[in-house]
Amino acid sequence: MGFGARKQKGGITGSSGSHNPPSSSSKNGPSQGLLSRRLSGLVVDDNKVNRRVHRMLLSKLGVETQEAENGREAVDLCAAGMVFDLILMDMEMPIMDGPQATRVLRAMGVTSKIVGVTGNSRGEDRDEFMSAGIDAFYVKPITRTALISILEDIGGH
Template sequence: MASSQVVKVLVVDDESWIRGLYKRLLSPFGFEITEAEDGAAAVNHFLNGNEYDLILMDKQMPKMNGVEATRALKSMGATGKIVAITADESSMEAFMDAGADKFMTKPIGRSELGDILKTFNLLN
């Protein structure tokens, strides 16, 4: 990742406090962070011309769940890395089949987010 480029992150979770937590944990890195309350909103961000370097995706959400949203985003050509973060350990195969780049179980904190950023070379 070029050091002059701002990393764009989309945080997708129906729980506002979880979106806020991820936003607080990621804000020290100077990323541009966008929130979506469900999979349909995430897809709409992409349809509106937004691209993201990293998408943190929950599973259980209204309107469109995370597996459906991941599949839709990948089929529309989204190139950002999608990390499924859910309490449902049994959904790993479904997420990976849908095109997720990484699967993690909740809860995650600063250390786990740091590992994600390192894995996908998103730190300058």
């Protein structure tokens, strides 16, 4: 099993439970004091550079992260019992695109926060992605500030 996610018995669900408030200021680095617990993330993008950039940003914020090259790989990881707190999902990918993968994941009962990311800022792209079941939508490149806001939301802050 790779790092960055946890395997859960008895089906796939998002994380639950109580969250403690952050313990310290962020003087000691971006990952300390921001999150009340270690979060896991999945970066889904067919572009290797985009995957690495998003993974690096998340890692610097204390998120254990895995990568998938397309929506099918993301679905397969979740079907195998991997549970992620956050999934950054590209829109346009070969094999299975972001909206298709999001629909399948939601139908499987995956409750991870799914954030759609795309290089296109057209309203119809956003609408298609939102109707598939994503929780938020950002135009690439997603910023550190946006990621902090997303992670604080997941952490219950």
